[in-house]
Amino acid sequence: MTTHTDSADKLxxxxxxxxxxxxxxTAHSIGVFAELGIADLIKDGVRGSDELAAESNTHEPSLxxxxxxxxxxxxxxxxxxxxxxxxxxxxQLRSDSPDSLRAFSRMFCHPILLRAWQGLEHSVTTGERAFDHVYGKDFYTYVAEQGAANKLFNEAMGEESRIAAARLAAGYDFSRAEKIVDLGGGDGTLLAAVLPAHPHLKGIVFDSPGGVAEAPEVLKRAGIEERCEARAGDFFQDIPGDGDLYVIKSVFQDWSDEDSYALLRSCRAQIPASATLLIVGTVMPETSSPENPIMFFTDLNMLVNTGGRERTENEFRTMLEETGFSVERVLLGAAGPLSVIEARPAAAR
Incomplete structure (x- = not known):
């Protein structure tokens, strides 16, 4: 006999x-809401859908x-x-909010990414990047060719970095450093948080030409353009050698094991022997649970779009040790949603 409780549980x-x-x-709905800028029209008040439709040039009943x-x-x-x-x-979808994720929402609900996600089955069955299968080229090459999308992606990555950058600036001891190099630093959001909080520091934002394109303006707005430069290059080939603290934030998730090992070997070969390397990113638990689904969706997003993945603490330790680094500390949750792994070049054997 089926009880009312049984029926409620099944429902x-x-x-x-x-x-x-x-x-x-839900993703499409949020994307359209962000793209149309409706949150900016509502602001702090309560507005009628008729007013909002008139101001956004939309169909009122549908809006x-x-x-x-x-x-x-x-x-x-x-x-x-x-x-x-x-x-x-x-x-958070207001563009004037200090916690804005409007660009982030627009980017991750963008047709470019949504179309790539339609290839998830291809990735799961073959292990290959769905993005390449759908578009015929890799994510970064394709996006760099799309002017507006490239700018939006850089802005989205800057928004995503704000909380982690602020936590790192407030919580990490930078007193022993003089020059910090942010490898893969995009638009400079991280150093725009760190350098104002630590006036003795100088910095370099280092990324591809497309990745670093918006950095000069971000550094200028932060008032640190005299202490920090934006430098374009390829961190697999040519890493600035004049820093004493190197930060790699949310980069390894983008890359396969082969490329991640190559990046670490490039770092080991080119950074000073006395330098410190900080990896700022997600550290996955050994087993999954429903407690933090975001990191698992991010991991799957890397499978679809870039061919990278998130990694556990043991996986990071193995990569670092096998490429000539010694892990000093692992600070879980030290950068808000992200963790910090502190490593140094190991003594030559």
Whole structure:
């Protein structure tokens, strides 16, 4: 005999699965909301869908349906019919928010990435990058050729870095360093947080020409352009040798084991023997659980788009030790959502 409790439990299980299946609908909804800039129009108030439609040049009944859906998933509020505000989560889609993730949302809900994700089965069955299979070239080459998308990607990576950069600036002891080199530093967001907090430091943001393109403006806004330069290059070939602290943030996740080992060997060969290497990134647990799904989605995103992956502490230790580094400390959660691995060149044997 089926009881009411049994039926309620089954309904809850059914709803959980269906909500997961509908995740792509949530992503598309957030992407359109961010692209249209609706959060900027709502700001701190409550606005009618008719006003918002007029200002965003959208179809009012359809916009209302989008806003009601976003209310249902916790980004908006509807205190009275047809009038909408923002939750604390939705406020992150305001472009003027210090915690803005609008560019991040636009990038990760962009048709370029959504189309690549349609190739997930190809990646799972072959181990190959779906992005290359779909577009005929690798992610970074393709995006670099797309002017607007490349700029959006750099901005999105800058937004993603803000919390980790602020935590690192506040929590790590930089007193022994004089010049910090951020390898793969993109638009300079990390050093734009670190250098103002530590006036004795100088810095170099080092990345590909496309990756570092927005850095001069970011460094200028932070008031550190006299102490920090943006330098373009290939960290597999030519790493600046005049630093004493090298930071690699959220880079190894992009690369295969082969490329990650190559990058570490490049570092070992070119950085001073007395330098410190900081790896700032996700450190995966040995087993998965529902507690932090973001890192597992990120890992899968790397499979689809770049061919990289997230790694465990033991995997990082193995890579570093096999490429001539000695791990000094592993500081889990020391950079907000990210961890910090401190290593030094090992003594030559």
């Amino acid at each position: 809850a299980l059914r709803n959980t699965l269906i909500e997961g299946i509908g995740g792509y609908m 209302r349906r989008l806003l009601r859906t976003l209310t249902a998933v916790g980004l908006a509020t509807e205190p009275e019919p047809g009038r909408f505000g923002l939750t604390a989560v939705g406020s």
